[in-house]
Structures are given as structure tokens and as C-alpha cells.
Amino acid sequence: MVARTVTRPLFLEGTGGPGARADRVARRVFLACAALTGGTAAVVLGVLAVGAAQFFAEAPAGGFFAGTTWAPFAEEPRFGVWPLVAATSRITIGAILVAAPLGLLSAVYLQHYAGRRTGAVVAAAVAALASVPTVVFGYVALNAATPLLRLVWPGAEAFNGASATLVVGLMIAPTVAFLGREALAAVPPAYFHAGMALGASRGRVVALVVAPAAARGIAAAVLLAMARAVGETMIVTMAAGSHAGLAWSPLEGVRTLTAFVAQTSLGDIAPDGPDFRAVAAVAALLFVVTYAMHAAGRALLARRPAGSAHP
Amino acid sequence: MTPPVAERSAYPVSPTIQAAAKPMLPGRRRDFLAGASRLAAATMLAAAAGLAGVLARAVWQANGGSADGTPYAGGAGWETIGPAVAGTLWLALATAALALPIGLGTALYLEEYARPKRRAVRAFQAAVAHLAGVPSVVYGVAGLVVLVHGLSAGRSIFAGGLALAALALPTVVATSAEAIRAVPDDLRTAAYGLGATRWQVVRHQVLPAAAAPIAAGACAAITRTAGEAAPLLVLGATSFATFAPAGPGDPLVSLPTQVFAWAVRPQAEFAAQAAGAAIALLAILLGLNVAGLFLRRRLRKVLP
Numbered sequence: 001m002v003a004r005t006v007t008r009p010l011f012l013e014g015t016g017g018p019g020a021r022a023d024r025v026a027r028r029v030f031l032a033c034a035a036l037t038g039g040t041a042a043v044v045l046g047v048l049a050v051g052a053a054q055f056f057a058e059a060p061a062g063g064f065f066a067g068t069t070w071a072p073f074a075e076e077p078r079f080g081v082w083p084l085v086a087a088t089s090r091i092t093i094g095a096i097l098v099a100a101p102l103g104l105l106s107a108v109y110l111q112h113y114a115g116r117r118t119g120a121v122v123a124a125a126v127a128a129l130a131s132v133p134t135v136v137f138g139y140v141a142l143n144a145a146t147p148l149l150r151l152v153w154p155g156a157e158a159f160n161g162a163s164a165t166l167v168v169g170l171m172i173a174p175t176v177a178f179l180g181r182e183a184l185a186a187v188p189p190a191y192f193h194a195g196m197a198l199g200a201s202r203g204r205v206v207a208l209v210v211a212p213a214a215a216r217g218i219a220a221a222v223l224l225a226m227a228r229a230v231g232e233t234m235i236v237t238m239a240a241g242s243h244a245g246l247a248w249s250p251l252e253g254v255r256t257l258t259a260f261v262a263q264t265s266l267g268d269i270a271p272d273g274p275d276f277r278a279v280a281a282v283a284a285l286l287f288v289v290t291y292a293m294h295a296a297g298r299a300l301l302a303r304r305p306a307g308s309a310h311p
Numbered sequence: 312m313t314p315p316v317a318e319r320s321a322y323p324v325s326p327t328i329q330a331a332a333k334p335m336l337p338g339r340r341r342d343f344l345a346g347a348s349r350l351a352a353a354t355m356l357a358a359a360a361g362l363a364g365v366l367a368r369a370v371w372q373a374n375g376g377s378a379d380g381t382p383y384a385g386g387a388g389w390e391t392i393g394p395a396v397a398g399t400l401w402l403a404l405a406t407a408a409l410a411l412p413i414g415l416g417t418a419l420y421l422e423e424y425a426r427p428k429r430r431a432v433r434a435f436q437a438a439v440a441h442l443a444g445v446p447s448v449v450y451g452v453a454g455l456v457v458l459v460h461g462l463s464a465g466r467s468i469f470a471g472g473l474a475l476a477a478l479a480l481p482t483v484v485a486t487s488a489e490a491i492r493a494v495p496d497d498l499r500t501a502a503y504g505l506g507a508t509r510w511q512v513v514r515h516q517v518l519p520a521a522a523a524p525i526a527a528g529a530c531a532a533i534t535r536t537a538g539e540a541a542p543l544l545v546l547g548a549t550s551f552a553t554f555a556p557a558g559p560g561d562p563l564v565s566l567p568t569q570v571f572a573w574a575v576r577p578q579a580e581f582a583a584q585a586a587g588a589a590i591a592l593l594a595i596l597l598g599l600n601v602a603g604l605f606l607r608r609r610l611r612k613v614l615p
Contacts, residue, residue, distance in 0.1 A: 025510075105347050106354075135571050143365065262451075276456075
């Protein structure tokens with residue numbers, strides 16, 4: 001963040017100099033824009049808060065967070081969100097186990113190994129992967145990843161956690177690569193040169209000198225990518241299935257928080273029914289978790305990287 | 312194989328010194344990151360190529376590429392995906408028309424008008440920025456309640472456009488604010504010193520200087536939301552569009568939701584149609600990206 005040095009001339013407001021009227025109009029227009037933005041955020045928050053409040057008025061919060069059965073529309077509804085949380089956690093952790101090595105090593109390649117030409121080609125491929133909509137990744141998970149997986153493990157179900165995890169990992173890898181490269185690029189070049197001058201190999205310098213100096217940015221890259229994996233909806237909706245159980249095998253189907261929201265809402269829910277209240281409660285949980293992860297990641301990024309004070 | 316010191320060094324190193332230094336240099340013989348990082352980069356390339364290959368193969372097989380040369384019924388032609396293409400273009404237009412001015416206005420207010428040290432301003436800015444991390448499906452839930460049921464906008468292009476605009480807004484605000492913050496303060500001080508009003512400073516100094524990054528950020532946000540399926544699915548996009556939407560009141564139809572609706576059907580014809588729609592979607596997003604690139608270059612060229 002750039003430090004502000006200019007004090008805006010507050011005395012201009014309300015004076016009748018040339019252009020004062022246009023200035024007043026512009027200020028009001030921009031304030032209205034800010035109010036609209038705030039209003040939009042408030043509406044989104046409000047809908048979730050009201051829905052979640054109605055939900056918790058019926059279902060005890062203890063059962064929601066500790067229960068292990070999620071069957072909100074059964075004869076005897078059970079509102080234990082744990083199976084959904086477990087599915088989201090497993091897919092997120094599995095995806096980051098794919099994306100972190102892939103993305104960070106690609107970042108290292110782009111920043112420290114690639115020649116000009118090959119670097120441009122790889123960077124273009126990473127950018128292209130980053131701009132592919134998640135529904136297209138979902139198509140790939142369903143039509144390419146799952147058939148391939150079933151070649152290797154014929155016992156895999158048609159909708160399974162493993163292929164969704166793999167493709168989510170592929171989807172967030174460009175995020176890790178992009179942010180990781182930014183973190184590596186923010187390390188003063190003097191660190192790299194000093195390491196190389198000591199005679200260490202490039203790999204040693206990157207691993208033992210540059211990466212530790214970029215640790216904060218690398219952690220932020222991983223955290224922000226994980227936030228994306230938590231919020232990822234289409235791949236898991238299409239490929240991971242709709243069985244909200246506590247399956248241990250990655251070859252079985254699982255249902256994540258986002259998949260529950262999407263799959264339930266497909267069936268045209270009314271805003272005063274029990275299904276909407278369950279959707280709102282799950283959406284509110286998603287909101288809180290992803291918001292916190294994003295805020296933590298950004299906070300890590302906002303701090304200056306180690307050593308940048310001494311270029 | 313790492314090259315010898317002499318090849319990596321800017322100064323000539325005699326073979327004697329190299330030989331003497333060899334045992335002293337830790338890890339010189341094997342660079343473990345060289346191979347691993349190349350492998351990762353190759354995997355990225357393979358993933359991008361594989362994705363394109365999967366889509367192309369499905370369409371090629373459907374449109375006459377099959378063994379007997381006859382395309383499947385329906386196929387992935389214009390008749391099937393045309394309405395969805397029109398719907399996605401309408402939605403992108405609505406997102407741009409709503410999110411761009413409101414987001415830019417908000418960023419200008421926060422950066423140029425509001426007192427930056429005030430705690431409420433910073434809290435508001437942070438809150439809006441972190442909304443960008445909230446999953447898009449959540450915006451769909453809010454849109455369903457507020458737009459479809461509350462405003463009785465129905466499952467229309469209008470409702471979809473509003474929901475996508477709300478989704479793009481935090482990103483547009485964040486990127487615009489960053490671009491405005493990057494404008495050197497000397498420009499502002501000089502203009503204020505000449506007696507300019509705030510609006511004159513914004514209009515003649517800040518906006519021209521920040522135009523290129525603002526356009527790039529807004530274009531990226533619009534491109535990303537144009538590919539979103541989850542919020543539109545929750546809003547209730549139709550998957551049986553027989554005519555192209557001609558205005559904001561027409562039924563909500565879009566390429567991403569069409570890809571979803573076709574991809575989850577078990578029949579092969581529908582998988583091919585989904586692949587065709589996915590290719591059309593990628594082409595539109597590429598077009599938007601290229602347009603953004605040109606806009607950015609042009610804005611940079613025209614302005615000082």
C-alpha cells in the first residue's frame with residue numbers, strides 16, 4: 001500500500017469558485033456509487049443472515065456444527081453439517097496438495113529458470129488455464145478425469161471425490177503460480193546474486209535464500225488458492241456427486257458445502273421454505289470461511305516482504 | 312547438468328580455480344530444482360493442451376468425425392448454442408454497464424473524496440475488497456431471494472445481469488482503487504496548487520493517468536464473471552432455449568449454464584454439445600480478453 005502524502009484541500013468544499021457546482025455534483029454521484037456498493041454488500045449479507053437466523057431458530061446450532069448426519073429434507077430432518085464440511089476440507093486439502101507443488105515449482109521455473117521464449121509460452125499457458133471457467137473444468141472432470149481414473153481403478157464410482165480433487169487442484173494451480181511468482185519477484189535481486197556469488201547452485205539459492213525471503217507471499221498464495229478451492233462450485237457439483245456421507249474412500253462420491261447449495265437450489269427453492277433456510281445456513285458458513293481466508297491471505301500480502309526495506 | 316562456473320559467471324574463471332573450487336561448492340553438481348520446476352512447467356503446458364484436446368475431440372467426433380461420417384443429431388452447431396451465446400453476450404454487457412461505473416465511482420469516492428485516515432473508510436474498503444473472495448454461488452442465493460422473488464424480476468437476463476454485476480463489483484472496486492492509488496501524488500498536488508477543484512483533478516489528472524489499469528482490471532473482472540455458471544444456476548437459468556434473448560426481460564440463458572446442463576446428461580450427443588458450448592464460451596472470453604488488451608494499449612498510447 002502506497003503511503004498517502006497529500007492532504008486533500010478540504011477548504012474547497014462549499015466555496016463558490018469556478019467549477020464548484022460540478023465538484024458538488026461529482027461528489028454526490030461518487031458518494032451514491034459508494035452507497036450502492038455498500039448497499040449491495042449489505043443486501044447479500046442480510047439475506048444470508050436472515051436465512052441463517054431462521055434456520056438456527058429451528059435447528060440447534062450445536063447439532064449443526066457437531067452432528068454427523070446431513071439430511072435436512074428427511075421425515076425426521078437431521079442438520080449435522082459435518083459431512084459437508086469434511087467433504088469440502090478433503091477436496092480443498094487434496095487440491096492444494098496438487099496445486100502447491102505444481103504452482104510453486106512453475107513460479108520458480110518462470111522466475112528463475114525459464115528462457116525468454118519458453119517462459120512466455122509457459123506463462124501464456126498458465127494465464128490460459130487461469131481464465132478457463134470452472135464449468136469447463138467440471139466438464140473435463142466428468143468426461144476426461146473420471147474415465148481415466150476408472151481405467152486405473154475400475155472400482156471408482158461415476159461421481160467420485162478423487163477426480164474432482166485432481167481437477168480442482170489443476171484449476172487453482174495457476175493462482176498459486178501467479179501469486180507465487182509475484183512473491184518471488186518481490187525479493188530483492190541482491191539476495192539472489194549474493195547467493196549465486198557464493199557458488200551455490202541456482203536451486204540451492206532459490207530454495208534456501210529466495211524462498212525463505214518470500215515465505216509470506218508464498219503462504220498468501222497458498223491460502224488464497226485454498227479459499228478458491230473452498231468456494232469452488234461447478235467441478236464438485238458436476239463430478240463429485242451428491243451423497244452427503246462421511247465416505248473415507250476418495251473413489252466414492254462426496255458432497256461439499258458448495259455442491260449442496262448448488263444442487264438444492266437447482267430444484268427451484270422458495271424463499272420461505274425449509275430448503276431455503278438450510279441453503280442459507282450453509283451459504284452463510286461458506287461466506288464466513290471464505291471471507292476469513294481471503295482476509296488472512298490479503299493481510300499476509302499487505303505486509304512488506306522481508307528485506308524489502310534494504311534493496 | 313549445471314554449467315561450469317565459468318559459463319555462469321560474468322567474469323572469466325580459470326580452469327584451475329574452477330577445479331580448486333569444485334569440492335568447496337555445495338550442491339553444485341546437481342540442481343534439484345532445475346528438473347522439478349521444468350517438470351511442473353511441462354505439466355502446466357500439458358494441462359492446457361489436454362483441456363483444449365478434450366474439447367476439440369468431442370466436437371470433432373460429433374460433427375462428422377465419427378466412423379461413418381454422419382454427425383450426431385443436434386451436434387454442436389450454431390442452432391443449438393446460438394441462444395446461449397446471445398445470452399452470455401447480454402449478461403457481459405449488463406455486467407459491464409452496471410459494475411464498471413458503480414465500481415469506478417466507489418473507488419473514486421474512497422480514494423479521492425473520503426478522508427483516507429478515517430477508520431470507517433478503511434473498514435468499508437477492506438470489507439468490500441474481501442467480498443471478492445466470497446464464492447459466486449453465494450451471490451446466486453442472495454440474487455434468488457432479492458431479484459427473482461423480492462423484485463419479481465423472474466428468471467430473466469435482467470436478474471442474471473444484476474447478480475453478475477454484484478459479483479464483479481468488489482473486484483472492480485479493488486482494481487480501480489489500486490490503479491487510482493498508483494497515480495503519483497505530484498500530479499494532484501500540482502493541480503490543486505493551480506486552484507483546481509477535486510472534480511477537475513479527478514477528471515483531468517487522475518482518470519487519464521489511471522485509465523489503462525482501470526480498464527484492464529474491469530475487463531478481467533467482467534471476463535471472469537461472464538464464465539460463471541453457479542450463480543446463474545441458482546437463479547434458475549433455463550437449459551431449453553429455443554430463441555435468442557433480445558432484451559433484458561427475456562428468459563435467462565447463458566453458455567456456462569448450458570455447458571453444465573448438457574455435460575451432466577449421460578448421452579454422448581449432449582457431451583459433444585457441452586464441448587461445443589465450452590469452446591464457444593472460451594472463444595468469447597478470449598475475445599473479451601483481447602479487447603481489454605487493445606483498450607489498455609490504446610488508453611496508454613493516447614494519454615501522457
